[in-house]
Amino acid sequence: MNASIVTGQQARQASRNNKTHSASTSGLAPGYLQANLIILPSRYANDFRNLCARNPVPCPLIAESANKGCDNAVVSHIDNLRGDEILGEWCDLRRDAPHYMVYKDSKLEKSHCDDVVAEWTDDHVAFLIGCSYSFETALATAGLPPRQLLLGRNVPMYRTKLRLCPSGVFQGGTYVVSMRPYKRRDVDKVRDITRRFGATHGEPLDWGWEAVERLGIKDIDRPEWGDAPLDGDGKKAFGEMRGQIKSRDEDGEFKEDEDEGDEEIPVFWGCGVTPQEAVMRAGLEGVVMAHAPGHMLVLDARDEDLAR
Amino acid sequence: MNASIVTGQQARQASRNNKTHSASTSGLAPGYLQANLIILPSRYANDFRNLCARNPVPCPLIAESANKGCDNAVVSHIDNLRGDEILGEWCDLRRDAPHYMVYKDSKLEKSHCDDVVAEWTDDHVAFLIGCSYSFETALATAGLPPRQLLLGRNVPMYRTKLRLCPSGVFQGGTYVVSMRPYKRRDVDKVRDITRRFGATHGEPLDWGWEAVERLGIKDIDRPEWGDAPLDGDGKKAFGEMRGQIKSRDEDGEFKEDEDEGDEEIPVFWGCGVTPQEAVMRAGLEGVVMAHAPGHMLVLDARDEDLAR
Structure with a gap:
């Protein structure tokens, strides 16, 4: 069914309905931006945002939850793109990546689960980090x-x-x-x-x-x-x-x-694994979530929108 | 006369009239932002801007010439500040730092000269890089x-x-x-x-x-x-x-x-010497200019304007 997935929204819909059975989202919805997803308790949000600002090459922050606890809209960190251009109306950060990882007090609790609806709280903030799939298309x-x-x-x-x-x-x-x-x-x-x-x-x-x-x-x-x-x-x-x-x-x-x-x-x-490693290393308390490796969140913006 | 210099504009006026005789601009116009100045031939501007974007901790880009060859207005690289708030109407990037260094084909031509009026061309772009004087005030x-x-x-x-x-x-x-x-x-x-x-x-x-x-x-x-x-x-x-x-x-x-x-x-x-070192190392052709070490360009924005 992957051939019928040509837009970011279609890729997310397939993920939400647990209908993506590929080993990764590589090649899904070609030309659409894919993002690493990191979801943190809000007390760590400032430090994480600043980590990305200080290390933009390995940790390119594209967007984050529009506000604390918001699972269906983002604010943009990209100059020429609005939040709703990155991730439009029809989105659910708790379900739209194909698979998730869940950590509690820095220990793995769940691996490759289909959603994090049960774990998400109104204290969580989601961060979207750029992924190299974008420039690989351009290289090819x-x-x-x-x-x-x-x-x-x-x-x-x-x-x-x-x-x-x-x-x-x-x-x-x-x-x-x-x-x-x-x-x-x-x-x-x-x-x-x-x-x-x-x-x-x-x-x-x-x-x-x-x-x-x-x-x-x-x-x-x-x-x-x-x-x-x-x-x-x-x-x-x-x-x-x-x-x-x-x-x-x-x-x-x-x-x-x-x-x-x-x-x-x-x-x-x-590499976008960098911020995940930094998060794991920090020994955070509470529930931290991320996409499962390779199973990215597909966005509504296109690779070319990000090229400067 | 330094005690009478309380604003960025007054500091620049003193520099322009060659009336700053201190060893450095440290302590001049307390609370006003001071900047490292690097002036490059335009063909290097994109690479240098990108160098700063990729290494923001040692190379925090605050502003740059409003356009190629512009010596009296800047565009801002800071989210909450406009260019004219950083450096207002009365400015001349060729004369407003107390002392300048001039390099030709990466070799030092002039040291601690009062201005670069003769060297500036309509192909030059000036970059303003943040300086640690700002946070030193906050620490004190x-x-x-x-x-x-x-x-x-x-x-x-x-x-x-x-x-x-x-x-x-x-x-x-x-x-x-x-x-x-x-x-x-x-x-x-x-x-x-x-x-x-x-x-x-x-x-x-x-x-x-x-x-x-x-x-x-x-x-x-x-x-x-x-x-x-x-x-x-x-x-x-x-x-x-x-x-x-x-x-x-x-x-x-x-x-x-x-x-x-x-x-x-x-x-x-x-440290703001980082981008200067990177420029020297790159072996650029043409005329490159910079402020003399310690003799910064004093701006119209205040340290607190930059604090997030």
């Missing part, structure tokens, strides 16, 4: 599709030692990054394409094999979230490609080539 | 005056290894931080006071002796900019205080005390 359109899409895998995500600027109770957190391999010669183009998507992580924050050490990533082949990255054929671990330069000749065979631009290198972007 | 008012103010010294500033999120031509830059010593027990209060000043670096980004290593600061007693930090009496190097706990007894004598809260630790904030 420009002829530079992310490898994990071609291979039907999830994007690899890594914990780093790059520290967030703290905000109130949110201290000691670090960036989580997503990684997509590109040829060295294509990095500038990839940077240019994703730069416009400032509200969904924007251009890469680092790249190259040296960046793996710089960011403190333990093992490029063992991401903390998502699937392990592979070479272009989907056969070898991506880490084995380090220092290898390969390109296909006219017969479709691999050959050695000395042009440095052909080397594939890891390219890293800020 | 709350009974927690920064030590360097009490000792009549400049705040120490350090290069770190904490990397900025890159933006276009601005790559590989790192945070510059300022440091003010506080007792461990006062850190939460200091965080609360400065948090409101999000447009002028906000709350600290790290603190404690462990932060010195974490940030990659080479020697706490040898800052890259400003004056070396001292103990409370202004006699010993601050680095010697590491692990020492002292408090005065009733007779005013120092005594040993076992309460950890009495230990003085370094507290670090984002």
Whole structure:
């Protein structure tokens, strides 16, 4: 039934009726913005909003509940978009993501439940954080599709030692990054394409094999979230490609080539798992809720609305 | 004559007439906002604006030229302030900072010149970046005056290894931080006071002796900019205080005390030297201008206007 889901509202309706059975919302309602969802007790709202303001690359705040306890309207944090353009009349933040996670006093209570109607209170505030699905469409359109899409895998995500600027109770957190391999010669183009998507992580924050050490990533082949990255054929671990330069000749065979631009290198972007990690790390009291990983809230605004 | 300078406009008028002879604008027109000034060829404006948007803690962008080449009006980057409230009718970005630095093709051409009338072209764009003078007033008012103010010294500033999120031509830059010593027990209060000043670096980004290593600061007693930090009496190097706990007894004598809260630790904030460093590092072509260190542009908006 996914082919019949072409708008954000249709995607939310399917979620609400528990009719989305995909592994993720990737590819649902193409061109519509998808958001990470974090729902907090109101006493943490100021600190969280400020955490996002201080760390906009990994935590791009798009919108939040119109007021405390409001589950059906948002105010915008994007200059050129109103709240009702981001999420229109027909929305229910408690039911419109396909699956939710529920934490009580920082311990997981429920995993992948269909809604949080029972848990939501008039003291909760929902935050919508940008997601990299937006710029992936733009990369694919420009002829530079992310490898994990071609291979039907999830994007690899890594914990780093790059520290967030703290905000109130949110201290000691670090960036989580997503990684997509590109040829060295294509990095500038990839940077240019994703730069416009400032509200969904924007251009890469680092790249190259040296960046793996710089960011403190333990093992490029063992991401903390998502699937392990592979070479272009989907056969070898991506880490084995380090220092290898390969390109296909006219017969479709691999050959050695000395042009440095052909080397594939890891390219890293800020990742929306960052604020979730920061929330988990803060040891909050009370009930905290989030979408289940990969099962985003689909919005009424379009990717292009966010491109600056 | 400084006592007669009570408004931002008066401070700028004195600068324009070359009548400010202080070592810095610190303490001029108390309560009025002061800004770091960076003036770039227009082709770098988008990348620089984006650099600030991606790194708001060390690079809090307050305003910029109303349009390319405009030297007498700004547009605001602060939600609740208009451009003409930040810098009103009577302003001249080429003359209203006490002293300027001029760089040509990334090499210093002029140091501490009185104006940049000859260098300014209709292709230049001026950027105004927040400065920590704003929250220092608030700290002093709350009974927690920064030590360097009490000792009549400049705040120490350090290069770190904490990397900025890159933006276009601005790559590989790192945070510059300022440091003010506080007792461990006062850190939460200091965080609360400065948090409101999000447009002028906000709350600290790290603190404690462990932060010195974490940030990659080479020697706490040898800052890259400003004056070396001292103990409370202004006699010993601050680095010697590491692990020492002292408090005065009733007779005013120092005594040993076992309460950890009495230990003085370094507290670090984002610093407005960061964007200048990033600009220098980028190896830009053409004429780049900036205020001379410490000789800020005094604005018409007040510190309290920026406090959220």
